[in-house]
């Protein structure tokens with residue numbers, strides 16, 4: 001019995017889909033329809049038989065692209081489709097591919113085209129929500145191990161990270177920081193200040209080349225102890241670099257989930273969003289930090305471009321000394337590789 005998992009949303013969601021993929025794979029072969037970026041992060045995942053790239057904003061855009069992919073999917077003769085991404089387009093695609101059993105969330109835009117609807121549990125971690133597409137509503141609460149994502153960097157990523165780390169001198173433990181986010185108000189503005197408080201560590205800055213200015217600010221805060229890796233690694237390479245670190249400090253964004261996928265303890269800083277949305281860190285000894293007692297928080301499902309109230313207290317008043325103390329505590333109990 002072959003199955004197909006649809007996941008064409010954000011990168012973090014794709015990482016959080018790996019427990020679902022593993023659960024579906026216990027029943028037979030599983031293929032996954034993913035974005036070009038999603039395919040790069042799932043590379044090497046042993047629970048997936050084939051990654052089928054759907055470039056919905058590029059070469060597969062529009063009705064022609066959808067029809068072309070539907071024809072291809074028909075040849076797979078899938079018995080079941082799990083709609084981890086709930087758009088109407090994905091639902092149309094699954095039906096056009098003539099997949100008889102289509103399982104998705106009861107809140108999704110494409111739900112009218114599903115044959116089975118699973119409750120979207122607002123109070124659960126998103127990895128559990130996705131896992132329940134296979135496990136069902138009646139399944140007991142899963143152990144953390146069942147819903148922890150897993151990523152699989154390979155030789156290529158290991159070699160790239162080995163080469164990069166040659167540039168960094170010293171023997172202090174490595175701390176990864178990921179200061180960027182596509183959502184402006186999710187960016188904690190005190191990463192450099194925190195780094196300047198931690199003489200006992202070396203740092204690597206994770207991100208895309210769009211984060212290079214932020215990386216320069218971090219590097220200036222601890223000369224000689226910071227490696228700017230922004231724009232220099234693939235996504236899976238970044239996961240491998242995070243795996244080498246004792247701790248990751250990140251915003252509520254994709255690097256948190258990369259760290260969950262490689263078991264690196266993470267301090268995730270929440271501003272306009274909160275962990276209760278279901279996207280907190282899942283690696284052991286991880287922690288979510290935010291400013292309590294702020295009436296305006298949370299203010300947005302993702303984080304607005306700018307603070308609508310102008311004061312940005314949710315991130316601005318999250319003190320660097322508080323985060324540095326948490327990092328120090330993790331460094332004292334974690335042995336980095």
Ligand code: SF4
Pocket residue numbers: 185271272273294296297298299300306307308309310311312313314315
């Ligand atoms: S309104 Fe409040 S929660 Fe939203 S960005 Fe501003 S300070 Fe943060």
